[in-house]
Amino acid sequence: MRKQRRTGSMSVVVTKGPRVEQTGEMYCPHCGTQVQSNRCNVCGTVITTSNEEVSGAPELSGWWRRVGATLVDDILLFIPTYVVIMVVTAIIGLVGGTIAGLLLQGAYMVRFLARPAGQTIGNRLVDTYVRDATTGQVLTSQQVLRRWGFVAVYSLFGITGSMVGTSIVGAIGLVDCLYPLFNARKQTLHDKFAGTIVLRK
């Protein structure tokens, strides 16, 4: 367990020292990023040899926060997406309607995630934000589209309405959702695909 003592805006975090793998590579004890120096690029944790780190570093977001943020965004996007798909489908057909729905969701993600705050409305409500997993930088639009597109592409299997399609979406979606519980950096499959991590404020 980690002990944390607040001293003004600074917090003193005492954890195990950096993880050193057999290859000699060193990893941040806080967020799992591979580090070259004694300061982690991603979360800013200063790693000292005395097995103590002193910083106001953010932590990786826990699983429930991530699920909460996703639920909020899904609920917010549901009606607008539904309306756009119905209207555009009525005009130019289902393929056009589906593309329009995807464009709306992609635009929402880029609008909120490819910015310094790195937060969707869902992220804001649960105090989490998204960053590049190796540099700690704000995501580029391409990175946001890669991250969101991964989910969008497997979700498309669902619109066929077939048992097989729905099963594929369910299975991949479940693995994607549970993946953070089984890796050190708490990344979903779509995080791995886009090279991103979710941090807590």
Ligand SMILES: [Zn+2]
């Ligand atoms: Zn770190």
